[in-house]
Amino acid sequence: MSDEWKYPQRAGGLASALLEKLERENKPKPTAFGTPLRYSSFGECGRKVAYSVLGAPQRPASGAGLYVMQIGTILHEVIQQAINWKITQIWPHNTGVEFEVASKLTDDISGSADGIVTVELADGTKKRISLEIKTMGGVKFKQQIGFKDRPARIVEPKGPAISAIGQAGWNALGNDCEEVVVMSFALEAISVGKAIEAGLHDHDRVCAEWFIPREVWEPLADKELARQTEILRGVEEGFLPDRIALDDHGNEEARDTERHPLCLNYCDFRDQCLDDGPGIVAVPVSLTKKEQ
Numbered sequence: 001m002s003d004e005w006k007y008p009q010r011a012g013g014l015a016s017a018l019l020e021k022l023e024r025e026n027k028p029k030p031t032a033f034g035t036p037l038r039y040s041s042f043g044e045c046g047r048k049v050a051y052s053v054l055g056a057p058q059r060p061a062s063g064a065g066l067y068v069m070q071i072g073t074i075l076h077e078v079i080q081q082a083i084n085w086k087i088t089q090i091w092p093h094n095t096g097v098e099f100e101v102a103s104k105l106t107d108d109i110s111g112s113a114d115g116i117v118t119v120e121l122a123d124g125t126k127k128r129i130s131l132e133i134k135t136m137g138g139v140k141f142k143q144q145i146g147f148k149d150r151p152a153r154i155v156e157p158k159g160p161a162i163s164a165i166g167q168a169g170w171n172a173l174g175n176d177c178e179e180v181v182v183m184s185f186a187l188e189a190i191s192v193g194k195a196i197e198a199g200l201h202d203h204d205r206v207c208a209e210w211f212i213p214r215e216v217w218e219p220l221a222d223k224e225l226a227r228q229t230e231i232l233r234g235v236e237e238g239f240l241p242d243r244i245a246l247d248d249h250g251n252e253e254a255r256d257t258e259r260h261p262l263c264l265n266y267c268d269f270r271d272q273c274l275d276d277g278p279g280i281v282a283v284p285v286s287l288t289k290k291e292q
């Protein structure tokens with residue numbers, strides 16, 4: 001018998017059912033308070049932010065991308081339930097945790113916090129903490145915790161993504177929080193053997209958390225709010241911004257589509273972006289009409 005059968009069937013069979021369902025049911029998500037900007041776009045390519053504001057045409061949704069997002073959504077829900085149970089061990093004087101808390105930072109931008117904890121301090125005052133939950137692939141998770149292979153060890157962790165810190169920071173400002181906690185969850189575990197070699201706890205194989213100092217999250221949040229507000233004002237005046245995003249350190253970085261083909265692969269606005277070309281350009285007439 002030949003080995004032909006070992007080649008998987010192409011897409012479109014039973015296994016595709018979930019992906020096709022997700023594609024069919026996918027709808028653009030409105031912002032929490034109907035604002036043009038959203039917290040989840042922290043650090044995003046400016047051009048992409050502008051297209052989103054203008055409601056530019058998008059490529060059809062990717063079933064594979066929606067599948068990964070769906071796993072993240074399911075994990076978010078079970079993580080939030082578990083946090084609800086654990087919270088009193090960590091903050092014995094908490095007066096409660098709320099999940100999916102919507103807030104509006106300015107008239108231009110809004111979003112929802114994964115969690116907001118309120119803690120009562122010894123002097124009777126209250127402190128609020130913004131919780132941010134992120135799910136990710138194993139490679140990214142290992143980089144964040146500084147896990148290196150051969151020999152297995154922890155060295156020079158990158159820490160959570162700037163976008164996660166900034167988003168948590170915007171949620172913190174929008175909800176009068178003093179503190180920010182970012183939690184990362186890997187979609188695949190570091191192997192048992194490698195974790196033992198690196199001296200990790202079993203839980204460290206899939207999750208990590210960081211208390212982010214205010215002097216880190218607040219300046220990031222303020223600077224990015226100013227950048228995105230400027231993008232919005234530019235759009236209102238009829239201009240699309242240049243293709244610039246924030247890098248891993250929170251610095252502005254040009255998204256040269258030839259040097260960063262990945263941005264093209266993953267961006268829903270790639271066709272519009274390629275049509276409009278690089279640099280600061282006028283909002284095309286097709287999008288102006290859409291705006292009216």
Ligand code: SF4
Nearest residue numbers: 045048243263267273
């Ligand atoms: S294709 Fe790249 S440069 Fe263009 S809008 Fe999308 S992310 Fe930005």
